[in-house]
Amino acid sequence: MASRKSRPERRQEPLSRERIVAAAVELLDTVGEGGLTFRALAERLATGPGAIYWHVTGKNELLAAAIDAVIAPTLAGDDTGTTPQEAIRSLALGVFDAIDAHPWVGTTLAQLPRTPGKSPMLRVFERIGRQVQALRVPEAAQFTAASALLSYILGVAGQNAANTRAAQANTDPANTDRAAFLDAVATAWRELDPDQYRFTRDVAGQLREHDDRAEFVAGIDLILAGITAGRADGRTRP
């Protein structure tokens, strides 16, 4: 009685690369890295595992696309009107925040080759490089400077992902209490052998008031200071 022709069912939208990647991101966010399975993905998309292969060559490409979907938006911002240092800081923080929100990104990101097009890393590299040029770094040193910044960002990304995973393993998966995790690490560090781990014990206390994000920018500033060291405009915070 209601309607002559029933509307097309919601779940019968045609499959597409975008829908698949979106579902993959959702799966990764909710179930974690181990949860991304062609079978689970197929079920979520109300189809069979084989269907996905028509739109995507395999799991590697799917993962790369998922990472790209999460990282690319953070690179949309505009750099004009700020100092190069500020631009690099906000660029780096954008990547940091994206990884913080999607911890699974950090795990894989660091080991994607910096190949053209495919990898979002090349876009980050390019953006950093332009600011390095704006810093008037001599041409021969530009590659080194941009690479160092990118490597640092990737290193922190990996460590951060490892920490989130460890935090989730220690407590129940629902409770990602970062502070409690840091406390546990600090306590463990303080119990290390004083002869073998003098320094680690010394800095264990600093873990308590530790802010991952602030620490991350501090590292960026350290590298920026190194890049501009010995120059008239060498101050990092202008």
Next chain:
Amino acid sequence: MASRKSRPERRQEPLSRERIVAAAVELLDTVGEGGLTFRALAERLATGPGAIYWHVTGKNELLAAAIDAVIAPTLAGDDTGTTPQEAIRSLALGVFDAIDAHPWVGTTLAQLPRTPGKSPMLRVFERIGRQVQALRVPEAAQFTAASALLSYILGVAGQNAANTRAAQANTDPANTDRAAFLDAVATAWRELDPDQYRFTRDVAGQLREHDDRAEFVAGIDLILAGITAGRADGRTRP
């Protein structure tokens, strides 16, 4: 006739954690990351897959132990009699060379949590930290400095592993011609859209005379310069 009691067969040495880890390293070195399988490992040790579990809790622990076996020896050196900068450089290069010789280390290393004991990363952190203290970095900044250096090292490790893998994928697995790979990347970079990838195209030429190892130390020196910036003894190369 030869001997009354036959000597125990070579392959019947009892299983032990060390033998298992050694076999795992060998497998990883020869067949790569995907080659480390409990079945393949069991075959190499002339036993069943289940036997391994009596000595090792699972694959994660096995991988961590394999990494430890490769990294730990590089930390054996003595730091006395050199400047802190030199000590940090040689420490970092030790890790770099170990990863270069065993590319599979780079993939996993970056995502091991810096937990006590388990991870070789904590030992590296400790060693770096001591030299940071020797650099007379103010106490409040020591953690940041040591963390930045470690993150950078881990980031390069991951990138390096990714590059070796990409190089092996492009050419036949036997031929890990790094130079040819860099050439291919340089060419690809030069073909990028000039509007979108201005910087990357600019530095593509530098890839040709690029030396991974030298580039790595240059980055370390950049961070060291940042750490000591603005101080009387601020020069990195004394």
Next chain:
DNA sequence: ACCTGAACACCGTTCAAGT
């Protein structure tokens, strides 16, 4: 105490067959 190896519960990927 230590080893064996079949069995369990999964994977990614392929591919004939359908529409």
Next chain:
DNA sequence: ACCTGAACACCGTTCAAGT
């Protein structure tokens, strides 16, 4: 052109049963 889902060739891990 696009989808289906059974089938293939694997995994890590467990565990009864052996010595």
